[in-house]
Each structure stands twice: as C-alpha cells, then as structure tokens.
Amino acid sequence: MTKKAVVLVSGGLDSATALAIARDQGYDCYALSFDYEQRHQVELESARKVAASLGAVDHKVVRLGLSDFGGSALTDHAIDVPRHQEEESVEIPVTYVPARNTVFLSLALGWAEVLDADAIFIGVNAVDYSGYPDCRPEYIAAFQTMANLATKRGVEGNPIAIETPLISLTKVEIIRQGIALGVDYGLTLSCYAPDEEGRACGECDSCYLRKQGFEQADVADPTRYIPTK
Amino acid sequence: MTKKAVVLVSGGLDSATALAIARDQGYDCYALSFDYEQRHQVELESARKVAASLGAVDHKVVRLGLSDFGGSALTDHAIDVPRHQEEESVEIPVTYVPARNTVFLSLALGWAEVLDADAIFIGVNAVDYSGYPDCRPEYIAAFQTMANLATKRGVEGNPIAIETPLISLTKVEIIRQGIALGVDYGLTLSCYAPDEEGRACGECDSCYLRKQGFEQADVADPTRYIPTK
Numbered sequence: 001m002t003k004k005a006v007v008l009v010s011g012g013l014d015s016a017t018a019l020a021i022a023r024d025q026g027y028d029c030y031a032l033s034f035d036y037e038q039r040h041q042v043e044l045e046s047a048r049k050v051a052a053s054l055g056a057v058d059h060k061v062v063r064l065g066l067s068d069f070g071g072s073a074l075t076d077h078a079i080d081v082p083r084h085q086e087e088e089s090v091e092i093p094v095t096y097v098p099a100r101n102t103v104f105l106s107l108a109l110g111w112a113e114v115l116d117a118d119a120i121f122i123g124v125n126a127v128d129y130s131g132y133p134d135c136r137p138e139y140i141a142a143f144q145t146m147a148n149l150a151t152k153r154g155v156e157g158n159p160i161a162i163e164t165p166l167i168s169l170t171k172v173e174i175i176r177q178g179i180a181l182g183v184d185y186g187l188t189l190s191c192y193a194p195d196e197e198g199r200a201c202g203e204c205d206s207c208y209l210r211k212q213g214f215e216q217a218d219v220a221d222p223t224r225y226i227p228t229k
Numbered sequence: 230m231t232k233k234a235v236v237l238v239s240g241g242l243d244s245a246t247a248l249a250i251a252r253d254q255g256y257d258c259y260a261l262s263f264d265y266e267q268r269h270q271v272e273l274e275s276a277r278k279v280a281a282s283l284g285a286v287d288h289k290v291v292r293l294g295l296s297d298f299g300g301s302a303l304t305d306h307a308i309d310v311p312r313h314q315e316e317e318s319v320e321i322p323v324t325y326v327p328a329r330n331t332v333f334l335s336l337a338l339g340w341a342e343v344l345d346a347d348a349i350f351i352g353v354n355a356v357d358y359s360g361y362p363d364c365r366p367e368y369i370a371a372f373q374t375m376a377n378l379a380t381k382r383g384v385e386g387n388p389i390a391i392e393t394p395l396i397s398l399t400k401v402e403i404i405r406q407g408i409a410l411g412v413d414y415g416l417t418l419s420c421y422a423p424d425e426e427g428r429a430c431g432e433c434d435s436c437y438l439r440k441q442g443f444e445q446a447d448v449a450d451p452t453r454y455i456p457t458k
Binding site for chain 1: 289291292293294295297298299327328329330331332334335336338339340342343362363365367368371372374375376377378379380381383384
C-alpha cells in the first residue's frame, strides 16, 4: 500500500523542498496551505504552483481567521514588516504569527486522521529560525507526544509521524537538496512583503536569508525582485 | 492586574460551565468559538448568548474550514448523526471531529499569546467523554508541555495554563456547579442534530447525557426539544 503524507506547503522555499523530500521518500503527498488573510495572498498562488509542479495528489487551502487575533506584522496590516537587521537579536520578532506552527500542525493532524496518513511533513528549520520558539526540535518532539495521545492512530499504537527533514540544515544545504530533487525555486515565494505580482522586496529577513542561500550555494537566484527605485 | 483567560465556548452546557468557573476564579474572560461549518450553526447563536450572559469581555468567532477535510458526522453532511446506543462502546464514534480539541486549543493559544493571557479554559470531560482520545488528562498534560515550548511566555518561564475544571466531574456535578454560579442552561445547546430554531433532537448521545444529567441533579430541564411526532 502506498504511504500517504500531509505536507504543509506555504509557497516558500523551505516547504517546497520538504514536499520534494516527501515525494522522494515514496509518499503520496497531500499538500495543505492556509488562507489566514496573510498580507501576502500571492503566497497561495505560489503554493498552488509548487504543489502542482511536485506532483501532489491533492492540495487544500483551508480558510483560517487568524487575523482576527491581530498581533503580527504578517496578518495585522497596521504593523510594518521590518527590514533585515545585521545585528544578532535574541528577541522574538514582530513577524511571529502567534502559535502558527501549532495551529498549522494541528490542522494537518486533522486531515491526516481523515486520510489515514502515515506522516506529516513540515519545513521548519532551527538554523535560520529567526528566534521563533516553535521551530526547535524539542518543540516538535513535544508536538509528536501530544499528537500520539490525541489521535485514533496514536491510541492504537500506530502514530502519525511528524517529519522535519530540514530542521538541522542550513539554507545552502536546503537549496542544494531541493535542486537535486528537481524543485523549481522560481515558483516559490519567501518574501514577507511581496508586491501584488508576487515579486520579492529583497529587504526583509526572509529575502535576506534566501538571497544569501543562493549566493552561498553558488546557484543562480531565480527570484523575481521588485525593481529598486 | 486583572488575570485574563481565553475560554473555549461552544454554546453547549459544559463550556458554559467552564466560562462561569473562570469568571468565578477572577479572570477577565475572552470567549472563543469556531465557525467550522458545523451542521449545527445554531450552536454559534447559543455561544453568543452564553458569552454575553456570563460577562465575557470579548467574544470572537473564528472561521475555520474544517469541513473541507470531511470524515465526521458533525461537519460532513453526508454522514448521519447516530441515535444514542445503550450498549457500552469502545469505538471512537462517527461524531468525532478529527483533532478537534488540538485545533481549538492551538487557536486559543494563539489568541492567548496576543492578549498576554494567563490561562486557557476548556470544558473537556473525561467521565462522559464518549471515547474521544483528546478529552483525557494525559492528552491535556501533553498539550501543556507542547504549549510551554511553543510560546514566548513558555520560553520565558511564565507559561499559559491549560485549565480543565470539568475534567473529572460527572454531568450531575457539572450542572450543580453551573447552577450555583448562575449559569442559565436554557441558553445552551448541546445537541448534535438540532433543528433550525435551535431545538434539541433528544435522541443523540449528547442529548441523552444532558437529559440524564438534569434528571439525576433533580433540576428542571430547561432544554427546548423538537416535539415528537
């Protein structure tokens, strides 16, 4: 019987790579994205292209009223997305979406139960994690323990595995792995503040890390940037 | 400073009691409900009345596309809600919504982070729990551990407490406690298959347990039932 995986696909570079890895491991992939009224709706366009190009069996975009809560520059239109800061910071940044990975993994868990899927893939990364607490291995391990107690399969001793294939990779290693697996990074969008055509700002934290990744991997950067004035 | 709690309010008897208990413990209460395209939209009307009558500071109804996943009689209109069965069953019933408490608690955690709330109250109950794995104390403890690793407050050593004041109470004890705290159970709706006016079917598992609770508590049942033909 074919193995099934729910794969969280945001439209960005990391989750596209996670999807390619899940497919390479022999899973039938069910891509899951969220319409949480993010500032960057064009992300969802990228997610659709990524899911289709990497052969996802199905792709669902689930509506989620996260912006009702406010509190993040990624959903609250009154807060500006900051430019990348050179200094190291231990602060959790304003681009943090409250409990985002917990909410996304929980919904993935729900779909995985319905599908009787064997695994959930999420492209979290603890290296370039920008200080988000829910990108750390100890967080993922705790989510797995909780999920085992929450689900039919967990109760029956056949848990749904939470897979984080990128968690200890650098951006360069992620890009190299993705390219080896045929990911077209030109379809992906990582920027926190893209324009309506899906072009990247080139200045936010996410753009900075991505640009640096392509440079260090010695790969041509396929990102479309907003022309500088 | 006033303590704040996010309280999950479904419109049912249990969550109304949990809200009354949170208020009695001195919390400013922020009621949270979900519009997950449940069959019983009238539940949300009950949730609004309950939140208002018990003095919630705010009440948010968050949209959530859970029915996209299918698989439950409570969201999938193609599956019938079963009548209550007298026999004990160890099966997880068809009324189980996949990963529901995990999804609801995760969203409550997100709002709690934005509000800087001290606690989340959820009216889960392990006595009349109908075989749902995510109503057990060990599940709640695992969610707490995960939440402590997921959140700013948890990382800073001041975690958001997951409070389950009903977890070990019988339905009779819940009703007695709620009445002592002034809950108007006439505003609540527990039925899995109510009519459009919000009248209860009297025949599903949830109606059965509720009816029995009022009988055993020796309290007049304020529920409006659909007249039997």
